[in-house]
Amino acid sequence: MSGVRVLVGTRKGAFTLTSDGRRDDWRVDGPHFGGWEIYHLTGSPVDPNRLYASQSGGWFGQLIQRSDDGGKSWTTVGNDFAYEGEAGEHLWYDGTPRPWEFKRIWHLEPSRDDPDTVYAGAEDAALYLSTDGGLKWKELTALRTHPTGPTWQPGAGGMCLHTIILDPANKDRIYVAISAAGAFRSDDGGASWLPINKGLRSGEIPDQDAEVGHCVHHITQHPSRPDTLFMQKHWDVMRSDDAGANWREVSGNLPSDFGFPIAVHAHEPETIYVVPIKSDSEHFPPEGKLRVYRSRSGGEHWEPLTNGLPQSHCYVNVLRDAMAVDTLDPCGIYFGTTGGQVYHSADGGDSWAPIVRDLPAVLSVEVQVLP
């Protein structure tokens, strides 16, 4: 029977949660790298034993760890994340120019076909590529040096490149999202970039048709429909059916369209999941009820999923990289909270149970199906 390994990054270390394919009996291992912030922990799609972790902290900076044995042992690999050439300036919160300054890696995205190739998204926003298992990193400079770059401003969490999607149908196509610059697409492997924010509406900026400046929180895609993208924006849930060229709102009947993560069912490309959060200043669920909302119609029509989730006095948040789906049938859904709970559903969201309740605040959740 297949197994499942959930990779959890938290404010104070990494954890792995493993089960067989029934997903009803879990083993919790960790913390790995105790005391360090693990912004992202993820695995190679082609070699489940190859894991990468972004390890950082205020005292000792950024490190990247690699495991070749599914997390049993780790090796510190490269952490030389230099901005190539002139770093340049972007806008600070107060509108004044500020030099680009590396702070941390938010997201690691391993290649779909080579375990040694991995992309990294940085704060301040930049995209890096390693082709030797993380030993050396090279910036794909065309993104940071895009003509709009000097106008980018950080979101409240920093000017982070938090989403990287490697298109399954087109090896040259990459999507990224940056808070609060917006979404970008490359059709030439990162050599050039196109802002793809048409149709986004953001009350926080004066020009609703602005090419950049939208606070995109997360984007997801189903591999069978690579031109369809789903986005959780600061406010609004959006979709595009033309590879990001145009977006339309699909928030529909959600109790709040503010939120961070968005995920798509592994076998139903029109079934999507979000976790509504009350507002940009109140980062907790509306009415203190932790509800995942599912749409089976690609948005607009949403149903609350509450079975097994706390429906009173719940004031946690679910961060942008903290939701994942497995590829088993029925599809498993997983998410972690800032309160340290990791919940899972083994039936596509109909019912939920905690795998673990008292971890440090969860920053990221990924899941692997093991042979």
Add this chain to the structure above:
Amino acid sequence: MIRVVLPAHLKNLAHVTGEVRLEVAGSVTQRLLLDTLEAQYPMLLGTIRGRHSGKRRAFVRFYACEEDLSNDSPDAPLPEEVIAGKEPFIILGAMAGG
């Protein structure tokens, strides 16, 4: 032989338990000591000082002989007691948050 005390997180990273002992040739400065430490333990690159700037990270401190050497010039000679191995060169994380 120069003795270096690392903070717990960096000991874990370098896979060491006690003090680190370094053979440092020539006129021993903070820069040379850190160059030698990083050469022997490359996983520490970037954790004590910026990889390119060479500047001490903001929340890292250097102590020796009951003195705070954090803001000394990296090219100033280290105290004789450190060079002689009588006193350790202590690297630690500053008190800053939890």
